[in-house]
Amino acid sequence: MPDSLKPLSNQARPRLVLASSSRYRRELLERLRIPFDVIVPAIDETPHAGETPEATALRLAEAKARKVAAELQVGTSRSERTLVIGSDQVATFDGHQIGKPGSHENALAQLQAxxxxxxxxxxxxxxxxxxxxxxxxxxxxxxxxxRDLPDTALDAYLRAETPYDCAGSAKSEGLGIALLDAIDSDDPTALIGLPLIALTRMLMAVSYPILKAEAA
Structure with missing residues (x-):
């Protein structure tokens, strides 16, 4: 195994940090019942010219994690190991990226389209x-x-859920599930914002003790 992906020692449980301002990602990570801190990364999330949606999401996820990791290393020893989680979601429709609507009017226009x-x-x-x-x-x-729903149904959903901070305006973990006809994914938590199956795979790759037995 390369040194860049070396496993943790049996006794070590390094600090785990979520580099995100999203309460949805925080709530998802809490499902794993492992200790973690939250630090909001200050980065420019503007897509680069000509950048594909996949490239944007991958770049920003790693940039968020690296930004926080670099800040944590200032004035500390590299032996003080920290694992930093970064995540980013980009929705695409007809080849165009879909952002967070920010308002009722924008959200309604998104859902209509x-x-x-x-x-x-x-x-x-x-x-x-x-x-x-x-x-x-x-x-x-x-x-x-x-689903192909009328404007009245879309408007009623938006007034009940107010998902104006969600890309695509549909919160699948809430009432937004009524807007959807089908979901196809290898990870049901990915759509909410933090793919936990992929995350646990990554943590296990460095032997992070997710399922750690409590001392008797």
Missing amino acids: MRGREVLFHSALSLVDSATDAAQTVDVITRVRF
Whole structure:
């Protein structure tokens, strides 16, 4: 095994940090019942010219994790190992990226355009080891087909859920599931924003003790 992906010692449980401002990602990570801190990364999330949606998501996920990892290394020893989780989601429809609507009007326009159609969600994940600078990065794709619903139903959903901070305006973990006709993904948590199956795979690759037996 290369040094960049060396396993942890049996006794070691390094600090785990979620590099995100998203409460949805925080709530997802809490499902694993492992200790972690949250640090919000200050990076420019503007897509680069000519960049594919997949490339944008992958770049930003790793950039968020590396930004926080670099900040944590200032004034500390590299032997103080920290694993930093970065994630980014880009929704695409008809070849164009779909952002967070920010308002009721924008959200309604998004849902009107997507009804009866398929939308791709790129949920990129990166795990950066501050001790080695190694990064494990992956893009988990979710295909979502929206129901062909009337404006009255879309408006009622938006007023009930107010998902104006969600790309695509559909919160599948809430009432937004009623908007969807089908979801195709290898990881049901990816659509919410943090692919936990991929994350646990990455943590297990460095022998992070997710399922650690409690001392008697």
